[in-house]
Amino acid sequence: MEISPVTLEGQYVRLEPLSTAHEEALIDSASDGELWNSAVTVVPTHDTMAAYIEAALDGPAREHELPFVIIRKTSDEITTRGEVVFLTRSAGVSPASDEVVGTTRFYDIQKNDRRVAIGYTWLSKRAQRTAVNTESKLLMLTHAFERWQCIRVEFITDVLNQQSRAAILRLGAKQEGILRNHMIMPNGRIRDSVCFSIITEEWPEVKARLAAKLEALARP
Numbered sequence: 001m002e003i004s005p006v007t008l009e010g011q012y013v014r015l016e017p018l019s020t021a022h023e024e025a026l027i028d029s030a031s032d033g034e035l036w037n038s039a040v041t042v043v044p045t046h047d048t049m050a051a052y053i054e055a056a057l058d059g060p061a062r063e064h065e066l067p068f069v070i071i072r073k074t075s076d077e078i079t080t081r082g083e084v085v086f087l088t089r090s091a092g093v094s095p096a097s098d099e100v101v102g103t104t105r106f107y108d109i110q111k112n113d114r115r116v117a118i119g120y121t122w123l124s125k126r127a128q129r130t131a132v133n134t135e136s137k138l139l140m141l142t143h144a145f146e147r148w149q150c151i152r153v154e155f156i157t158d159v160l161n162q163q164s165r166a167a168i169l170r171l172g173a174k175q176e177g178i179l180r181n182h183m184i185m186p187n188g189r190i191r192d193s194v195c196f197s198i199i200t201e202e203w204p205e206v207k208a209r210l211a212a213k214l215e216a217l218a219r220p
Contacts (some may be wrong), residue, residue: 001111001148003063008139011073011214012131015139018056018067018103023049025100026069032124040161042186043122056105056120067105067215068100070123072132073098102126104136108154115152116144131217138210145203152199156182159192168196172206 005017027049030036035043047213059065074097102123109116118140123132144150155173157164169175173196182193198206 001109001114001150003060003066003109003111005060005066006143008068008143010135010139012135012217013139014071014073014098015068015104015136016052016071017060018069018105020050020053020057021067022069022103023053026053026103029100029102029124031126032126033117035124039155039185039187039189040158040164041122042121056103059105059107063111064109065105066109068103069100069119070102070104070127070132070136072101072127072130072148082087092171101132104138104140113152114148114150115154116148116150117156119156123142131214133167134210134213138207138214141171141198141203141206141210145207150199150200155196156193157196158185159194165194170197172202172209173198174202 008015026044027046030045030049035041037047056065056067059067098149102121104118104121104205105120106116106183118137121133121136127133141153146152155168155171156179157168159178166173176195176197179193179195181190183191185191
């Protein structure tokens with residue numbers, strides 16, 4: 001597994017390596033819906049965004065994490081990723097130009113065991129319930145299973161985050177169990193977490209399902 005910054009690009013989104021230059025754009029994204037007020041997702045505020053980015057950027061140096069900004073595309077083009085061919089059209093709700101709408105990352109990268117987790121994902125309100133999250137996950141899962149040859153990809157979310165749990169299940173991941181007293185949230189709440197996974201034997205079916213969803217969105 002070569003753990004190095006990479007850009008993953010699809011029809012609707014482009015995942016670019018996170019950098020300090022994205023601070024203001026991410027503050028704007030988090031401001032759309034005041035995401036930092038969520039009780040079930042850790043989203044930085046205006047005052048903590050710089051520290052959040054700096055902490056995330058420690059990961060690539062240790063080959064432990066690989067953080068991205070999520071950019072929603074608006075230009076028309078044809079993009080091919082592996083066996084998935086996208087007939088491009090502008091995404092459902094299109095701003096005037098490409099825009100940063102959130103962040104995500106690979107983390108807990110275990111090269112010897114060829115497994116990785118996907119998380120730290122949050123999206124501006126305007127990008128939620130669009131193709132953005134579906135394609136972001138397709139791009140990352142394709143990279144994990146086909147480039148890194150992973151045998152397992154994990155997703156962990158707050159037991160109270162019903163929206164996230166439903167979205168992970170829609171990907172085709174399997175729920176494995178509850179991690180009790182897993183972490184302490186910024187407000188002091190002791191959080192139980194739900195663990196999901198996709199393993200290599202399940203990847204072809206998951207990939208086909210996600211590709212079909214995006215193909216349906218591409219139809220006029």
